[in-house]
Amino acid sequence: MSPTAPLGVFDSGVGGLSVLAELRRALPGQDLLYLADTAHVPYGARSDEDIRTLTDRAVTALHGLGAGAVVVACNTASAFSLAHLRARFDMPIIGLVPAVKPAVQATRSGVVGVLATPGTLRGTLLADVVREWAGPAGVRVLNAVSTELVPLVEAGKADHDQTRAVLREVLTPLVQAGADQLVLGCTHYPFLAPSIRAEFGTTFALLDSGAAVARHTRRVLDGAGLRAPDTASGRVRYFVTGDPARSAPVFAALLAANMHNGAELHRAPAPRIERLHP
CATH class of the missing domain: 3.40.50.1860 (Rossmann fold)
Structure with missing residues (x-):
């Protein structure tokens, strides 16, 4: 080549x-x-x-x-x-590879969230990187999963009321747990940044790979x-x-x-x- x-x-x-x-x-x-x-x-x-x-x-x-x-x-x-x-x-x-390493290095609260699809959570790649970086650092990693977000982005609704409602549902538990970093574990999810910021302000630093x-x-x-x-x-x-x-x-x-x-x-x-x- x-x-x-x-x-x-x-x-x-x-x-x-x-x-x-x-x-x-x-x-x-x-x-x-x-x-x-x-x-x-x-x-x-x-x-x-x-x-x-x-x-x-x-x-x-x-x-x-x-x-x-x-x-x-x-x-x-x-x-x-x-x-x-x-x-x-x-x-x-x-x-x-999901951006868990920089999230672990940046967290001040000791809690990192990962927003991912069911398939990514089912695979071993995410679990391996969490084990390698979060475990030794004593950082707690919480997963948030949705089957609705990818179809919404595909439909051109990345910044839409329906999308924000889904994000409120899946990300609020991470806020309540104290997460200050949010790993966007799907390439569709960087397009959700405006919706995430509209709902949660600067609660999370958003990281993607x-x-x-x-x-x-x-x-x-x-x-x-x-x-x-x-x-x-x-x-x-x-x-x-x-x-x-x-x-x-x-x-x-x-x-x-x-x-x-x-x-x-x-x-x-x-x-x-x-x-x-x-």
């Missing part, structure tokens, strides 16, 4: 656009292929084997499009699929000789497995939110989105 090979980025839906924004900042010269499996989102409540199968299909499709490396920009897919993918593909496969995975990806591509020079201007192609017309308005809103650091969801021209059948 050469530095001209694009970098594939995969998520079950639109949440990985939060990681894509960080990758574009860290790798300005890299061509990117973003694939959202909108035909099968959300992954959180799916079986372990179903998650692995769908992730394998998506990475195979990105490899077929010429990707020289792939970022699995989905916490649930990372929790169940990384070992399988790395055994199957002769290219770098980069996954997500997007910037860290982008820095790690840059190092991996450097080591593999796959990083395009920063003097170039990288392009992005967008793919979905569902209906592109249905996805376009949400893509436009979330891409605009990324451009404005997630402060608010602005309207923007819809990007060109291609349909892919893995």
Whole structure:
């Protein structure tokens, strides 16, 4: 593979656009292929084997499009699929690790919350990182889970009364327990930051792994000789497995939110989105 090979980025839906924004900042010269499996989102409540199968299909499709490396920009897919993918593909496969370490290092109350999907909580990846970092530090980690938040973000309702009601329900117990750090354990959840702040103010510091995975990806591509020079201007192609017309308005809103650091969801021209059948 050469530095001209694009970098594939995969998520079950639109949440990985939060990681894509960080990758574009860290790798300005890299061509990117973003694939959202909108035909099968959300992954959180799916079986372990179903998650692995769908992730394998998506990475195979990105490899077929010429990707020289792939970022699995989905916490649930990372929790169940990384070992399988790395055994199957002769290219770098980069996954997500929930940002528990920086949360543990930053907490003053000794209580950290993790907002995640059922699939991420069911996998071993989160449990392993909690055991490694929170246990030795004597930090209490509390999980909050919802099956509703990912579909709400997918529907373009990241900053909506319905979403805020769900957040109040699932996060209030963390407030009552004294959590001062909130790990956003799903790539969809950075888009909920305005709603979380509207409901809870500065109660939580919000942490996600997007910037860290982008820095790690840059190092991996450097080591593999796959990083395009920063003097170039990288392009992005967008793919979905569902209906592109249905996805376009949400893509436009979330891409605009990324451009404005997630402060608010602005309207923007819809990007060109291609349909892919893995």
